Amino acid sequence: MAVDPSLAGRTFPPTPPYPVSDERLREFARATGSTYDGESAPATFPIVVAFQAMTGLMQDPAVGIALHRVVHGDQRFTYTRPVRPGDVLTATLTVDSLRQIGGADIIGTRSEIADADGAPVCTAFATLVHKGEDA
Amino acid sequence: MSLSAGDVLPEQTYTVTRADLVRYAGASGDFNPIHWSDRVATSVGLPGVIAHGMYTLALAARALDTWAGGPGRVVELGCKFTKPVVVPDDDTGVDVVVRGTVKEVTDAGAQVALEVTCGDQKVLGMPRAVLRA
Numbered sequence: 030m031a032v033d034p035s036l037a038g039r040t041f042p043p044t045p046p047y048p049v050s051d052e053r054l055r056e057f058a059r060a061t062g063s064t065y066d067g068e069s070a071p072a073t074f075p076i077v078v079a080f081q082a083m084t085g086l087m088q089d090p091a092v093g094i095a096l097h098r099v100v101h102g103d104q105r106f107t108y109t110r111p112v113r114p115g116d117v118l119t120a121t122l123t124v125d126s127l128r129q130i131g132g133a134d135i136i137g138t139r140s141e142i143a144d145a146d147g148a149p150v151c152t153a154f155a156t157l158v159h160k161g162e163d164a
Numbered sequence: 165m166s167l168s169a170g171d172v173l174p175e176q177t178y179t180v181t182r183a184d185l186v187r188y189a190g191a192s193g194d195f196n197p198i199h200w201s202d203r204v205a206t207s208v209g210l211p212g213v214i215a216h217g218m219y220t221l222a223l224a225a226r227a228l229d230t231w232a233g234g235p236g237r238v239v240e241l242g243c244k245f246t247k248p249v250v251v252p253d254d255d256t257g258v259d260v261v262v263r264g265t266v267k268e269v270t271d272a273g274a275q276v277a278l279e280v281t282c283g284d285q286k287v288l289g290m291p292r293a294v295l296r297a
Contacts, residue, residue, distance in 0.1 A: 060191035061222035062178060064229055069236025072225040076218050077192055097208075101217050103289070105242025111235070154242070 032093045032134045032159060037127040041089070043119040044081045046145070049074075051114040070112035075120075076104070079140040079153035082120035086138065087157070094134075094159055102135070102156035109149045117145040120153070132161035167231070167274040167295065173264040176227040180215055180249065181257035188219045202253065210248060217245035220260060220287055224280050227262035228293050231276075237296045239273055244289030249282045258282060264293075273297045 051067065057074050058065035065071065087094045112118065119142070126137035136157040142150050185199050194216055197204035205213050221243055229235045251258055263279040278291035 057191045060184070060187040061219065061226060063222070063226045064235055066235055071222060071235060072228065072238040072241050073218055073222040080193060101245055103242065103244040104218065104221060105240070106238075107240050108238065111238075 031129065031161060032127070032136065033091065034127065036092060036124045036136070038124065040121060040123040041082065041085055043121045044078060044085065045119070047078050047081070047118045049112055049114055049116040049118060054112075054114055068111075068113060070114075072106065072108070072111075074112050075106060075118075075142050075151045075153055078118045078120040078142055079122075079155065082122035082140045083138060083155060083157065086122055086124070086136075094157075098160045100158040100160070102158045103154075104156075105154040106151055107154075108151045110151075112150060116150065118142055118150065125154075134159040134161070167266045167269060167276075169266055169268050171266040173227075173231045173266070173276070176223075176230060176262045178223045178226070178260050178262070179257045180219070180223075180251055180260055181255070182213065182251055182253055184257070185213065185215055185219065185251060188216055188222075192216065192218065194218065211250050213251050213253070214248035215251055215260075217288075220245075220249055220280060221291070223260050224262050224278050224288065224291055224293070227264065227278075228276065228295060231264060232295045238293055239296050240292075240294035242293075243278075243280075243291035246289040247282075247285050247287045249287050260287070269297065271297065 063071040120140040122140045128135045140153040264276045267275045273294045273296045276293045280288040
């Protein structure tokens, strides 16, 4: 089943506030072998919050996505500043584009990640490939 | 570290084991079983457990931090996920190699074209980054 065609252009509610602790950043840096200097998060850390936003989209029953058919096609981040310990982040996901190719839905998403003051921190762009039953 | 157009950055090799994937699943919150269960991975047509694409991109970011002289200097980072990194269930793991070339240096920063390979295969498509000048 294809996803709801009216999905394109829709913005979903922000994710619950995510407090970024020093220990969370140490854990993420350890897991990726990265250096953590106590100030700047590893560059891909915002995926943790963006992933929550994407999960919200994929689990919304009105959208019609079957989770096990989703492949992460691409990912891009643009940073206003690095994530820092003490940040409280939210991600607000918008479906920028929706195309169908060969029975698959190609869903272009943009998650705006902001701090507690609403100031932008990072934008995470992800393409989700949702394979249809016959794909 | 001062980067100039044409610089070929020192190649970085990272070994990935199953234990790394478990640790990354916990740290990232991505518990998709294709990253820890051979049974599930093979049931969806994969040769076995594969690394999270975002784990491989995190290794590219790790190389960028090394080249930039520290964390917090990446202003743009992206790739396509093209080929899976299959991680064997042994103590040896598999090597992921990250290479980079500085394409251009502008006021926006240094544009770095990356190449991320496992064996003889490129596992990320068009990986690129911008490091703050």
